[in-house]
Amino acid sequence: xxxxxxxxxxxxxxxxxxxxxxxxxxxxxxxxxxxxxxxxxxxxxxxxxxxxxxxxxxxxxxxxxxxxxxxxxxxxxxxxxxxxxxxxxxxxxxxxxxxxxxxxxxxxxxxxxxxxxxxxxxxxxxxxxxxxxxxxxxxxxxxxxxxxxxxxxxxxxxxxxxxxxxxxxxxxxxxxxxxxxxxxxxxxxxxxxxxxxxxxxxxxxxxxxxxxxxxxxxxxxxxxxxxxxxxxxxxxxxxxxxxxxxxxxxxxxxxxxxxxxxxxxxxxxxxxxxxxxxxxxxxxxxxxxxxxxxxxxxxxxxxxxxxxxxxxxxxxxxxxxxxxxxxxxxxxxxxxxxxxxxxxxxxxxxxxx
Amino acid sequence: xxxxxxxxxxxxxxxxxxxxxxxxxxxxxxxxxxxxxxxxxxxxxxxxxxxxxxxxxxxxxxxxxxxxxxxxxxxxxxxxxxxxxxxxxxxxxxxxxxxxxxxxxxxxxxxxxxxxxxxxxxxxxxxxxxxxxxxxxxxxxxxxxxxxxxxxxxxxxxxxxxxxxxxxxxxxxxxxxxxxxxxxxxxxxxxxxxxxxxxxxxxxxxxxxxxxxxxxxxxxxxxxxxxxxxxxxxxxxxxxxxxxxxxxxxxxxxxxxxxxxxxxxxxxxxxxxxxxxxxxxxxxxxxxxxxxxxxxxxxxxxxxxxxxxxxxxxxxxxxxxxxxxxxxxxxxxxxxxxxxxxxxxxxxxxxxxxxxxxxxxxxxxxxxxxxxxxxxxxxxxxxxxxxxxxxxxxxxxxxxxxxxxxxxx
Numbered sequence: 001x002x003x004x005x006x007x008x009x010x011x012x013x014x015x016x017x018x019x020x021x022x023x024x025x026x027x028x029x030x031x032x033x034x035x036x037x038x039x040x041x042x043x044x045x046x047x048x049x050x051x052x053x054x055x056x057x058x059x060x061x062x063x064x065x066x067x068x069x070x071x072x073x074x075x076x077x078x079x080x081x082x083x084x085x086x087x088x089x090x091x092x093x094x095x096x097x098x099x100x101x102x103x104x105x106x107x108x109x110x111x112x113x114x115x116x117x118x119x120x121x122x123x124x125x126x127x128x129x130x131x132x133x134x135x136x137x138x139x140x141x142x143x144x145x146x147x148x149x150x151x152x153x154x155x156x157x158x159x160x161x162x163x164x165x166x167x168x169x170x171x172x173x174x175x176x177x178x179x180x181x182x183x184x185x186x187x188x189x190x191x192x193x194x195x196x197x198x199x200x201x202x203x204x205x206x207x208x209x210x211x212x213x214x215x216x217x218x219x220x221x222x223x224x225x226x227x228x229x230x231x232x233x234x235x236x237x238x239x240x241x242x243x244x245x246x247x248x249x250x251x252x253x254x255x256x257x258x259x260x261x262x263x264x265x266x267x268x269x270x271x272x273x274x275x276x277x278x279x280x281x282x283x284x285x286x287x288x289x290x291x292x293x294x295x296x297x298x299x300x301x302x303x304x305x306x307x308x309x310x311x312x313x314x315x316x317x318x319x320x321x322x323x324x325x326x327x328x329x330x331x332x333x334x335x336x337x338x339x340x341x342x343x344x345x346x347x348x349x350x351x352x353x
Numbered sequence: 354x355x356x357x358x359x360x361x362x363x364x365x366x367x368x369x370x371x372x373x374x375x376x377x378x379x380x381x382x383x384x385x386x387x388x389x390x391x392x393x394x395x396x397x398x399x400x401x402x403x404x405x406x407x408x409x410x411x412x413x414x415x416x417x418x419x420x421x422x423x424x425x426x427x428x429x430x431x432x433x434x435x436x437x438x439x440x441x442x443x444x445x446x447x448x449x450x451x452x453x454x455x456x457x458x459x460x461x462x463x464x465x466x467x468x469x470x471x472x473x474x475x476x477x478x479x480x481x482x483x484x485x486x487x488x489x490x491x492x493x494x495x496x497x498x499x500x501x502x503x504x505x506x507x508x509x510x511x512x513x514x515x516x517x518x519x520x521x522x523x524x525x526x527x528x529x530x531x532x533x534x535x536x537x538x539x540x541x542x543x544x545x546x547x548x549x550x551x552x553x554x555x556x557x558x559x560x561x562x563x564x565x566x567x568x569x570x571x572x573x574x575x576x577x578x579x580x581x582x583x584x585x586x587x588x589x590x591x592x593x594x595x596x597x598x599x600x601x602x603x604x605x606x607x608x609x610x611x612x613x614x615x616x617x618x619x620x621x622x623x624x625x626x627x628x629x630x631x632x633x634x635x636x637x638x639x640x641x642x643x644x645x646x647x648x649x650x651x652x653x654x655x656x657x658x659x660x661x662x663x664x665x666x667x668x669x670x671x672x673x674x675x676x677x678x679x680x681x682x683x684x685x686x687x688x689x690x691x692x693x694x695x696x697x698x699x700x701x702x703x704x705x706x707x708x709x710x711x712x713x714x715x716x717x718x719x720x721x722x723x724x725x726x727x728x729x730x731x732x733x734x735x736x737x738x739x740x741x742x743x744x745x746x747x748x749x750x751x752x753x754x755x756x757x758x759x760x761x762x
Contacts, residue, residue, distance in 0.1 A: 002587050003603065004596045007449055013600050014407055014445045021411075021438060025418060028431055048672070112662070113669035122676055184620055188629025190636065197640045199662065202506035208499045212619075216611040219495035223434040224441055224604065243430045 017227060024230025031233070034240050036078040039089050041101075045130045049105030052127045055081075057093030063346070065164050065353040066135050067092065068127060069101040070155075072147035073119075073256065074206060076248045077103055079332055080145070082241055086333045088342055095346020098135075102127055104250070112199040112254035117278035119256060120155050128155075128162050139164035139289075141349050146170050146302060146328075147260070150270060153310075154277055157286040165352050166316075167292045167345055170328055172302045173284075174309030176268045181213055182301065183265045191266070195258040203249030213300050242333070271309060284310075290318035292348050294341065299328040320348060405449055407442040411435065433495065445600055466587075470580040474573075496572075507639060554645060557638040564634035568627045571618075579614040586610055 005013075045052035069089075071077035080101070081089040092099050102124065107114065131140050139162050144152025149171025156163040175183045194201070211218050229235040263269040263276075275282040291314055295307035304323070311319060322344055324331050331337050415435045419428070447465055504510065542548075586606065590597070597603050618624055647657040 002590045002595065002597050003448075004598055005448065005600070010445055010449045010600065014442065014449075017438065017441065018407075018411070021435075024434075025431070109661070110665050110668060113666045118669070118673065122673070126676075179620075181616075181619055184625055185628045188625050188633075190629075190633045193633060193636045193640070197636045197643065198507055202503065204499075204502045204506040208503050211499055212496070214612055215496055215615065216608045219433070219499070220437055220440075221605065221608045223430070223437040224601075226430065226434050227438065240430060247429070 020227045020231055024227060024236065027230055027233045027236050028240075031237050031240060034237065034244050036076075036083075036241060036245065037081050038084050038087055039081050039093065044100075044134065045127060047123060047126060049107065049111070050123050050127075051103040051105065052130060053101045053103055055089055055093060055099040055101065057090075057099075059096075061093075061098035062096030063098060063141075063350050063353045064135070065137060065139070065141050065349070066098040066100060066131050067141040067143055067349065068131055069099065070124065070142060070144045070148035070152045071102060071104070072145055073104055073252055074147055074249065076245060076250065077101055077145075079245050079329070082245060082333055083238060085335075086238075086338065088332050088337075091338055091342025092346060095343050096350060097141075097346055100127070100131055106250040107200055107253045108251070109199060114253035115255045115278075116151070116154075116259050119253075120151055121158065121278050121280075124151065124155055125159065125162075128159070132162065137164075138162070141165045141167070141353065143167040143169065143345070144171060146172075150264065153270070153284060153287060153314075154275065154282050156289060157282045157284055158277065158280045160286055160288050163287075163289045165292070165349055166287065166289045167294065167349070168307070168310065169294045170296055170299055170302045170307065170331060171293070171310070172264070172306040173313060174268065174271050174306050175265050177303050177305040177309070179303040180306055182209070185209070186261055186265050189261075191258055191261045195254040199254045201252040201254065201257045203251050206249050206252070207247060210301070242329075271313060284313045285315035287314040288316055290320075290352050291316045292320045292322060292345065294322040294324065294331070294345075296324045296326050296328055296331045298326060298330075301328040318352070405446050407446055408439045411439050411442050436495065441600065441604060444604060448600060448603075466580050466583055470577055474577060504635075509635075509639060509642070550645065550648075554638075554641045557634075557641045561634040561638045564627070564630045568631045571623060571627045575615060575618040578618070579611045582614050583607060583610045 040056045041053040042056065043051050044054045069077070069080065071080070081087045084090075089099055089101070104119075104123075128140055128142075132138065142152045142156065142163050142165070144150070144167070146169070149168035150173070152166060152168060153171070153173070156166050172180075177183075226239055229239055263274075267274075269275045270282065270284070273281070273283045273285075291310065293307060293310045295302070295304045297304055299307075308321070311321065322341075324337065324341060326334050326337060331341060415432075419432070444465070447468075451464060583606070597606065643658055647659055650657045
């Protein structure tokens with residue numbers, strides 16, 4: 001018989017659950033402010049709501065070519081530096097890299113007409129130029145994350161002379177793989193009507209969409225599992241830190257969202273070489289810098305095949321893939337990732353800088 | 354507040370200890386039906402003789418505690434956890450009752466699955482207030498909460514109960530037909546235009562409810578399929594001699610099966626349609642509301658959304674222009690600095706016997722190299738920036754020329 005529980009065992013399980021819950025509540029009351037971002041940085045450039053952060057490592061960078069991290073517009077970039085023992089930024093600094101990161105800020109209603117062209121040929125290009133000037137170099141190393149990876153690919157195709165090496169992490173390239181849930185869902189959404197009606201896309205709408213990717217785990221099981229970790233204050237705090245990040249979703253600038261969903265998700269134009277950004281038609285063959293493409297094998301947001309499609313799509317004759325056994329977030333915050341991903345990036349970059 | 358909380362927690366823990374000790378004693382004595390109901394502990398006593406009321410206890414405890422918490426991420430997460438805890442307690446109650454009756458295996462799992470399936474079938478038949486949220490093992494309610502947050506973020510709080518919630522209207526075809534007839538009635542009289550607009554808005558509202566109903570029904574259908582899949586999984590376990598040894602295992606099995614079924618369902622054309630229709634219907638309704646609001650604002654001589662958008666669009670255009678001008682200015686400034694530096698440089702030392710000549714103006718290498726680089730075309734500022742050298746780098750930038758195919762002809 002599959003279900004083998006005596007009444008006293010059921011009682012014991014319920015009792016334990018309640019005890020953990022009560023203890024957890026006490027810990028929760030004492031958890032205090034949930035801080036995020038642990039590595040010191042200096043803001044070296046600002047423009048509108050954008051900030052360019054320069055991280056300070058404990059030692060001088062050994063790689064003289066600076067690295068710029070281009071994060072997605074979705075969610076906040078502090079995920080890469082979320083806590084002391086879970087920091088991709090720290091790992092990269094330890095690997096000898098000189099790390100910069102773009103914090104795009106929180107768009108408001110006045111930003112609804114920001115386009116991808118504004119983001120890439122405006123903000124991103126200005127940040128790249130700022131770093132080039134500060135370091136007296138011709139080109140920088142770009143590290144793009146998720147949507148930021150797609151943006152980095154586009155930027156590298158438009159400005160190949162400014163990109164020394166390109167690292168893409170969990171970056172969708174082919175948006176029409178059979179397992180791409182997000183892409184499947186938006187095919188029937190009238191994006192023009194959506195943006196015309198509400199302008200910026202609320203972060204809450206993105207949250208709702210992302211939660212629906214795995215509703216039973218993300219809206220149910222996760223919180224029941226939380227009871228098990230609440231007894232330990234530090235573990236609870238770490239849980240809450242991730243929880244804060246997950247729901248810290250900036251609104252999306254309307255026009256950028258319009259083009260990104262229509263061109264990338266609905267029509268898969270990036271792979272077809274048909275994305276138009278400002279005066280440029282994006283041809284991935286124009287990406288000539290060495291490329292390191294990192295993806296997660298259990299990624300529920302960006303299926304690995306969506307990232308693998310980059311192989312052979314660029315004009316680079318130096319293409320490397322790195323597969324990580326984990327998920328979309330785990331690739332930045334898991335203990336295993338800390339030990340493997342930043343050192344691998346550092347080694348790959350240093351060999352090419 | 355912390356002190357108060359600690360006292361409260363201590364009392365709660367003490368009460369729990371007494372309560373669970375009593376339950377444990379009864380359980381060991383093998384006296385089903387003799388509940389330690391009461392014990393003077395609010396929320397922990399069973400409403401009916403012999404039946405545990407753990408879900409109710411948790412709910413009452415949360416009601417007592419939650420007013421003293423500070424709103425924020427922590428409380429949100431804890432609230433979700435309590436909601437899941439109630440679901441878990443409910444599972445425990447069912448399991449406990451079934452085990453006490455002595456027909457454990459069949460009653461605990463089969464009865465539970467029968468109950469879930471019945472709930473989903475009810476949802477498919479007619480969606481009524483709270484029905485959907487009550488099923489799906491708590492996930493249905495979380496999904497609804499999440500959708501309500503979407504509506505709140507758009508200023509549509511008034512519509513958040515529509516669908517499976519508060520002012521839900523009947524969804525029978527007959528009712529829909531009647532509503533459409535009413536909304537199709539020709540408008541007449543002085544307020545004809547206003548009446549027409551309101552009729553159109555009501556129609557959009559009805560469309561949204563229909564889309565929401567279809568969406569929830571699709572989910573309920575998936576719920577039925579999940580229960581069926583769970584039955585098959587349990588049967589397979591039975592055949593393989595595998596056992597479930599804890600409530601958590603049972604819960605995790607349920608989640609695992611649901612995610613598998615959902616993953617397939619979410620990739621169907623049916624889901625694509627109901628998802629798109631829901632968003633599209635909501636946006637059509639929101640668009641209608643926006644138009645009405647603009648009409649009201651205009652009549653009150655207040656700025657309308659349309660006017661604000663026009664201002665924002667102009668502002669963005671000015672930002673682009675400003676950015677282009679700033680880059681030009683920086684480049685000019687650099688050129689001027691370079692020229693000034695060259696002029697200030699000491700003249701070459703002339704041979705004593707020769708009449709000194711004016712010092713040649715040195716060509717500033719960075720400028721030369723910069724000018725040799727290919728122009729960077731920018732859409733909004735093409736005419737001005739195309740002739741400018743790349744901005745800022747102090748070093749001589751020698752970028753590779755972009756492929757001709759990259760640029761728009």
